[in-house]
Amino acid sequence: MKKNKQVLVVGAGLAGSTIARVLADNKIEVKILEKRSHIAGNSFDFINSNNERIHKYGPHLLHCNKNSKALSFLNRFTEWISYEHRVRALLSDGRTTPLPINQITLEDIFNKKFCNEIEVKEFLDSIRNTNLLPSNTDELFECSVGEKLSNIFFRPYTRKMWGIEPNKLSISIGARLPVRTNKDTRYFTDEFQALPKDGYTKMVCNMIDHPLIEVCLNKNFEKGMEKDFDHSFLCVPIDKYFGYKYGMLPYRSILFENRLENTNDQKVAVINFTDNSKYTRKTQWSLLPNSPKKLNKNKTITYEIPCSMDLNPEEYYYPINTKDSNAIFKKYKFLAKNIKNISFCGRTGLFKYIDMIPAVDIHLRMAHKFVNNL
Structure with a gap:
């Protein structure tokens, strides 16, 4: 293996950061490009002025089997606070x-x-x-x-x-939402359910804190950049990369409406709306156990409004998997297989909604396969 093997990773979210860390641990130089001003992708969280930990892009919940390889990997970068989501x-x-x-x-x-x-x-x-x-x-x-x-x-x-x-x-x-015949009110039934003690952003920061990893924020990927590297892992929309040759793959996005409310605590952190209003759910962040004690009685409640990509450009959330869209994706996937030096990854590269642990698991396998084939 060449000592100067260099790899490009586009996207500093969970998928890209997992790949980057595995490669760096195997003495491969990695350059991460991230179009946003922060790392951690859609799992990015921060402490607001009211001392609440906010998930900027909606609540992210981690749940899995205790023996999960993905969990074992993440254990290197965070301590956990137990939390069973309801x-x-x-x-x-x-x-x-x-x-x-x-x-x-x-x-x-x-x-x-x-x-x-x-x-x-x-x-x-x-x-x-x-x-x-x-x-x-x-x-x-x-x-x-x-x-x-x-x-x-x-x-x-x-x-x-x-x-x-x-x-x-x-x-x-x-099929994502089960139906139960018992009184179990937990949203998930996995044996391990927790939140990172210091948040997802800190966890991802620890993942990419390595001398062989360089991170460039506010940097858009442009086709052609990959030619300067031995291999590229692209967490980018696969249809956009190929110039929408077979048409655009459909996605839904989300707008977030943050309100500071002086009300009683919600019974649980997340409440779903069943009406025909524009909102799907609201989240009270102070109810999450890794959120510090808020500074006053007011609490931040975030309301989610699903929308088309036209209303929130470049903010991809949910791939819309229909018979037609899956057929289009298969055509792009075939094109991608003919390019040796590129691997598409993440939800937009794979046109797949991926929960947190599966995201780590998929990209651990992807990275280890790359290393083993060198």
């Missing part, structure tokens, strides 16, 4: 109820009481369409929980979130 949905009558749907949710909506999980399952079977073999997200809703619950919890939220009808969305999108 979400409640705001109903039309002002009450809130747990999400994902569970026994308590069903009791709240249908004004019933169940003695055990068998009764809950039997009731669910009586209201859902058990004869339907789902082929899209909307059919999955109907098959899993029936019309009434779909119309309350899923369809309005999904239309706002994705900007299209649920029956146009891949079934994988609807």
Whole structure:
């Protein structure tokens, strides 16, 4: 292996920083280009003037198996504070109820009481369409929980979130939220659930704190830069790189509305809206355990407004996976395979929404494969 092997990584988020650290640990020089003014990508957090830790791009939750290789990797760069995330949905009558749907949710909506999980399952079977073999997200809703619950919890939220009808969305999108027959109100059931003690930004800062890693902020990637390096890992929109040859891949973005409110604490950190307003959810940051004690009674509540990319250019959040968009991506993926010195990564390079631990896991494998092939 050449001593002067140099690699370009575009994007200082979790994906790019994971790759950069693995390469640097293997004596490879890495240059990271980041278009934003900060590292950590969409997991960037900071302490505001009210001494609250804010996730600038919406709440990021880390959850996995205790034996996860990704977790073992991240353990090198942070200590953890245990946190089991909970979400409640705001109903039309002002009450809130747990999400994902569970026994308590069903009791709240249908004004019933169940003695055990068998009764809950039997009731669910009586209201859902058990004869339907789902082929899209909307059919999955109907098959899993029936019309009434779909119309309350899923369809309005999904239309706002994705900007299209649920029956146009891949079934994988609807499958992200489980339905439970017990009283477990946790959003995730993984055995390890925690937040970095000093935040995600500090964690990522520690990841890329290496003498062989150079970070350039406020630096846009331009096609052609990759020619100066032995290999490039590009967390960039794959369709943009290829000049939108087969058309643009669709994404949803999010606008954030921060309000300083003097109200009672929310029951949980995140409340989902089930109405037809423009908001999907709101987050009270002071309820997260790695947020310091706020300076006064006021608290920052962040409201999320999903939007088209036109309203928030260059801020990619959620790939819209439909039959048509996935077909377009396959064409770009084929083009990418013919380029030896480039690997596309991250959500825009892979056209895939990736949770935090899977993001680390995928890019650990990608980086180790590169090192092993040298």
